[in-house]
Amino acid sequence: MPAPPTTPPRVEVRVDLDAVRDNVARLRGLVAPAVLMAVVKADGYGHGLVEAAGAARAGGADWLATATPEEALALRAAGDAGPLLCWLTTPGDDLRPAVAAGVDLTAYAPDEVAAVAAAARAVGRPARLQLKVDTGLSRGGATPAGWPALVRAAAAARDAGDVVVTGTWSHFACADEPAHPANDTQQAVFDSALATMADLGVDPGLRHLANSAAALLRPAAAYDAVRCGIATYGVDPAPGAHDWTALGLRPAMSVRARVAMVKRIEAGAGVSYGHRWTAPHDTWVALVPAGYGDGVPRHASDVAEVLVAGRRRPLRGTVCMDQVVVELGPDDADRVEPGSEAVLLGDPARGEPSATEWAEVSGTIGYEVVTRMGGWRTVRTHHGEVDA
Numbered sequence: 001m002p003a004p005p006t007t008p009p010r011v012e013v014r015v016d017l018d019a020v021r022d023n024v025a026r027l028r029g030l031v032a033p034a035v036l037m038a039v040v041k042a043d044g045y046g047h048g049l050v051e052a053a054g055a056a057r058a059g060g061a062d063w064l065a066t067a068t069p070e071e072a073l074a075l076r077a078a079g080d081a082g083p084l085l086c087w088l089t090t091p092g093d094d095l096r097p098a099v100a101a102g103v104d105l106t107a108y109a110p111d112e113v114a115a116v117a118a119a120a121r122a123v124g125r126p127a128r129l130q131l132k133v134d135t136g137l138s139r140g141g142a143t144p145a146g147w148p149a150l151v152r153a154a155a156a157a158r159d160a161g162d163v164v165v166t167g168t169w170s171h172f173a174c175a176d177e178p179a180h181p182a183n184d185t186q187q188a189v190f191d192s193a194l195a196t197m198a199d200l201g202v203d204p205g206l207r208h209l210a211n212s213a214a215a216l217l218r219p220a221a222a223y224d225a226v227r228c229g230i231a232t233y234g235v236d237p238a239p240g241a242h243d244w245t246a247l248g249l250r251p252a253m254s255v256r257a258r259v260a261m262v263k264r265i266e267a268g269a270g271v272s273y274g275h276r277w278t279a280p281h282d283t284w285v286a287l288v289p290a291g292y293g294d295g296v297p298r299h300a301s302d303v304a305e306v307l308v309a310g311r312r313r314p315l316r317g318t319v320c321m322d323q324v325v326v327e328l329g330p331d332d333a334d335r336v337e338p339g340s341e342a343v344l345l346g347d348p349a350r351g352e353p354s355a356t357e358w359a360e361v362s363g364t365i366g367y368e369v370v371t372r373m374g375g376w377r378t379v380r381t382h383h384g385e386v387d388a
């Protein structure tokens, strides 16, 4: 149950669905002839699972992908009928609904193939199954040593009519560092896993390895499809490693709040918990009613900037659970009043702070900044021509 709305919203997470649509169309053009799988896990990286998925399809996303089957089934319930992959199950999960809904599941181990095959028999239709090889991330997937056993298990389930192998994939550890030697190693391991499949007589189906960073920085890793998450939302997957602005992708999320109070404080006044910042001169401050309870990173304390009344203003002192204090400066406060708009996150092309900028000063990544924004007290709104 969301909080009762205020008008206008106290804190608004605004999502421009046309940006998602246009980013997908652009990425698709960049990676063709490979197809694009738009990753909408974790509530569409904070942008809204169903809304982001709809916008991605409108931009031509050939596939959608989620982490869990529940996320995939939520998309089916919302009417998405296209190719849809998920990759994170846990022993004991009921896989029948996903099989029945034609969702592609991913197996990391022979046990999972057996569980998927059992679900397929229970449902009375073959399951769509992709196989994941761990090429060096050491997260999900079969290690090279375990790969032949996984492929053989899939071949047996295929021969029994329980599964159709629709894809084979892996995931990079260091794609945002294009010169990292792990990238070449992982791609070589992927190629050798594909060769093993050929030896064992299993058609790999759709082959995919690249995430956003690899899609942009390593065209040779595109294979048949790329899985783009963060770039879909217009956030740079690899800051500093390339000319991001030249790509023409635009951020879909902005976060806006209304100033709750403006006041003058005197030189020597300590600001916020711990008095991490003390005013060196008489100055004006604005209270902005968004804090770490709404996804504002606490590590942004004293280092991030907020756009208020058309100017960048420094965040002063500690980020609290519900609010932050922004310094307006000694002379400029007359332009800001209670109710003025404070833009925490937005489009750097309009002078607004970007998720990447917030991430850099806070010691995290743009992914975490956008994915955590929102929550019970905030209002998330969707905009654009895309019919969400």
Ligand SMILES: *Cc1c(COP(=O)(O)O)cnc(C)c1O
Pocket (backbone or CB within 6 Å): 039, 041, 087, 171, 210, 211, 212, 213, 227, 228, 229, 230, 231, 237
């Ligand atoms: C999250 C995820 C992606 C998308 O990564 P981005 O860097 O956001 O493009 C792709 N593949 C897998 C397996 C993932 O977990």
